[in-house]
Amino acid sequence: MTEQTRHYDFAADALFLDFDGTLVELAPQPEDIVVPPDLITLLQQLHHYSDGALAIVSGRPLEQLDFFLAPLRLPMAGVHGAERRTAEGNIIELPVPDVHHLRERLLPLVTANPGLQLEIKRGALALHYRNAPHLEQHCTEGMSEALQHEAGFTLLRGKMVVEAKPHINKGDALAAFLKEAPFRGRRPVFIGDDVTDEAGFALAQSGDRSGLGIKVGAGASQALQRLADPAAVLQLLRDAVQAAASQQVPLTG
Structure with a gap:
């Protein structure tokens, strides 16, 4: 990965942020994450200084993101872009496959292994093995086998999770936002x-x-810059807000 220096410019840039592992630390169960005390205020400030060109882009459903970030109602993409709230507050839901049959195929695996967790989303299904890391290969093989009988899904391996998601990705979500104000042209x-x-x-x-x-974190990536962990992300964003508030040149990322 190439390292390069880049200034964050509130007037010229559109900022897109993942949630789990980026703004908050990962937790053993998705519902157990802890929102940093100043995160909501920080996002409010970022939204203000960027004239609204800030969006959360996550694998979580919008409903969960709204719960953790209440009372904020930011532009967001959930389930990797299958559902999206525009800057004007309009909800756009793309067609997605039904997960019912896929869930039924995976339930025996989860029932036989209490350390596994099956997370159902709109058009997606995540099989978490954070509490049973030794079952990684078993989970991957089980999901692969189940998807041989179900159309419309892409298999994606993440951090302690294997997910069946619709043929939609976060790049598609960014592209959609960038066609709309206030993201357009940034x-x-x-x-x-x-x-x-x-x-x-x-x-x-x-x-x-x-x-x-x-x-954010270790691992191969095509990203041009890297930060160590969510704490480093939050510090970068705090520094950018502080620089904007004092009308200084934005801090280098």
Whole structure:
């Protein structure tokens, strides 16, 4: 991965942020994450200084993101872009496959292994093995086998999770936002931590967009910059807000 220096410019850039592993630390169960005390205030400030060109782009459903970030109602993409709330507050839901039969195929595996968790989303299904890491191969093989009988899904391996998701990715979500105000005409900056974020990095850095992907944590990535962990992400964002508030040149990422 190439390292390069880049200033974050509130007037010129559109900021896209993953949630789990980027803004909050990962937890043993998806519902157990802890929102940092100043995160909501920080996102409010970022939204203000960017004139609204800030969006959360996550694998979680919008409903969960709204719960953790209440009372904020930011532009968001959930389930990797299958559902999206625009800056104007309009909800756009793309057609997705039915997960009912896929769930039925995976239930025996989960029932036989109490350490596994099956998370049902709109058009997607995530099989978490964080509490049973020794079952990684078993989960991957089980999901692969189940998907041989179910059309419309893409298999995606993430951090302690294997997911069946619709043929939609975070790059598609970024592209949709960038066609709309206030994101249109701005350079995309996308910060994320997992393999699910690679499509977002690719879109941000593609063609004449001159954008930037920032990878959080270890692992191979096409992102041009890297931060160590969510704490480093929050500090970068705090520094950018502080610089904007004092009308200084934005801090280098």
